[in-house]
């Protein structure tokens with residue numbers, strides 16, 4: 001996995017001072033890098049009956065749609081408030097200062113679905129927790145949450161103790 005790590009650009013102080021941003025555009029632009037990224041995200045979950053892959057706006061969309069295609073599953077978006085056109089279910093979560101929220105179409109998932117949640121980075125876990133809550137509130141079976149990058153020192157897994165979590169690259 002070191003060759004994938006080598007293709008990720010680290011941008012200090014973006015989007016604000018003190019944050020080291022893991023920029024995956026440099027990885028995704030490389031043909032072999034993109035394919036191996038999707039391979040690494042998909043491998044732990046192949047052949048396990050997943051029929052919906054949920055991607056979190058916006059970098060999660062890029063990864064989740066490719067994973068869904070690889071698994072023969074459908075793709076479902078979770079978006080920032082006000083973006084989805086039909087009726088939605090929303091979930092708020094705490095940020096360092098204030099709150100944010102995410103939405104899913106309320107008919108996008110149901111009890112018959114086996115779901116994989118995908119995002120690029122697991123940091124503090126607030127985003128993933130909100131996404132998992134939306135999947136659970138719609139009555140689906142949550143198979144797992146898969147991340148390309150896990151920032152272990154931020155302990156996002158502590159917010160996901162009831163969820164099977166996989167990550168391809170750890171820092």
Ligand code: AMP
Pocket residue numbers: 019020021022023056057059119120121122123124125126127128156
């Ligand atoms: P969190 O809710 O703290 O786990 O943050 C996860 C979300 O924020 C993901 O959707 C990431 O895209 C983004 N994110 C958080 N920290 C970083 C980082 N250091 N580099 C790139 N993206 C990040």
